Amino acid sequence: MLKGFKEFILRGNVIDLAVAVVIGAAFTGIVNAIVTSVLNPLIGALFSAQSLAKALPVVIPTLNGSGKPATLFFGAVIAAVIQFLLVAIVVYFALVVPINFLKKRAFQKKEAGVPAVEADTPPTELELLTDIRNLLANTSAPGAEHGKHTS
Template identity: 35%
Template sequence: MSNKKEAGVLQGFKAFLMRGNVVDLAVAVVIGAAFTNIVTAVVKGIISPIVGAIGTKNLDSYSTCLKHPCELAADGTVKSGVQIMWGSVLGATLSFVITAAVVYFLMVLPMAKYLARVEARRRAREGSHDTIEVSELEVLKQIRDELVAQRGTGRDQLVTQRGTGTGTPDQP
C-alpha cells in the first residue's frame, strides 16, 4: 500500500512539474535574475552619474536627520540621532521604474503588437465574423417576417371560413 501511495504522490509531482505554468515561472525567474544585472548596470552607469552631476553619484548617501545631532560612526552606522536614508529609497524606486519601463517597452509592447498582427492575419484568412453575424441576423429577420406573414394569412383564412360557415376551427 505504501508503494501505491508513493507512486501516486510521485505521479502528482511529475504532473505538477510538467504543467506549463511551472516551466513558465522557472523561465521568468531565470530571465528576471539575468535582467537584474542589466538594470543594475543602467542605474550605476547612466542614472547615478546624472544624479551625481547634481549631487553625489551614490544615492545611498542622501539622508535627512530627524533628531539632531546625527553622528555617524566610522563604520557608517548612526551613533546618535535619527537618520532617514531616503536616498536608498530613491535609488530602489528609480531601479523599479527603469525595470518596469524596459520590460514594458522592450517586451510587453512588442509582444502585444505581434499578437495583434497574428490575430489580424488569422481573421483575414478566415474572413470577418462580423459579416457572417450580420448575414445570419438578416436571415433570422427574414424567417421571422415569413412566419408572421404565414400566421397572418392563416388567421384570415380561418376568419373567412368561420364567417361563411365552412370548415371547423380545427380544419381550415
C-alpha cells in the first residue's frame, strides 16, 4: 500500500500539478491587485459608480405578503462577470501572450538550426578522462614511453 502511494506521489504530473497550484495561488494576488487597484477604479470612473454590488436591486415580495421581501442584486452578478473578464484579460496578456511569443521564437530558432537554448553543457565523463590522459601524456618526460614511469 505504501509503495503505491510512493509511486503516486513521485509521479511527475502530481508534482507539476502541486507546483502549478502554488504558483497559481501566488499569482492570484498579483492579478487581484491589478484588477482591484487599477482596473476597477477605471471602470468606476467611467460609470460614476463606487460599487456595482448593490446596484440594480429587484425586490420580490413574499408569497403571503407578511414576511420581509427578498432582494435580488443583479449588479453583483454583473460585477462578478466584469471581474472575471478583467482577470481573464490580465492573465491572457501577462502570461499567455509572452509565453506564446517565446515558444514561437524558440520554434523559429529550431527551424533555422540554432539551438533554442545555448547553454554550456558540462563535458561527459569520457571527455574528461580523455583530457586527463592527454595532459598526463604531455607532461611525461621527453623520450619516455607512454604508460611507463621513469625513475
